[in-house]
Amino acid sequence: MPSFVDRPAQRYAGFRDTVTAEGLREVAHRISAIVGALAARGVTPAGAPFFRYLVIAPGMTSLTVEACVPVEEPVDLGDEYFTGVVPGGKYAMSTHHGAPDGLYAATAAVLEWGEREGVHWDRAETTDGEHWAGRLEVYRTDPRIEPDATNWETDLYFRLAG
Structure with missing residues (x-):
């Protein structure tokens, strides 16, 4: 059963795209590119990377999503970021325990x-x-440290209205 938590506002460096469900993997690969661009500027991520879902089209025919890495201060990464x-x-x-292929069912639950x-969700x-x-899907497990996806932990967050 989910719990209710208070989350402070969180700044992030991100990449946005509108894709089909099959295209989510390509957007996810942008997380490592963002981490690399931050490292090149001497900026350490301020937390675990995450996906932000902005718009989900009827029937999930497309999704507008962002690949995000938390940062303390705004940072100019240029290009598409x-x-x-x-x-x-x-x-x-x-919290979902297991491989990313279980996230759809965890979200539905x-x-x-x-x-x-x-x-009442904060959605229109x-x-x-x-x-x-x-x-949000917050990826708490670093796959470089834990390569076995069955051991990964992903926190799912849904903002409440009001």
Whole structure:
């Protein structure tokens, strides 16, 4: 069962793209590029990297997502990268233990739980899809240290309305 947590606003360096579900892996590869660009500027990440889901089209035909690495201060990485801020607030949080291929089911379980419990998410539903203020997958396990994906931990965060 998810728990409710307060998250402060979080600044990050990111890359945004609109892709199909199959394209998520390509966006995920940008995390290492962002970490490398930060390292080249002498900037240490301020936390675990994460995915931010912004817009999910009806039927998941496309997703607008960001690959993100937390930073303390805005940083200019040039090219396609930017600095953004995830809003602070109250979030529902659940931890997925295992490989990334289980994240879809873990996310569905949180959303179904929220539906049963009457949770109001900070999202707007429009003709082009669900627009989320704060929907994150935080990758707590460094695959360079733990290569066995069955041992990975990913925190799922969903911002509550109001």
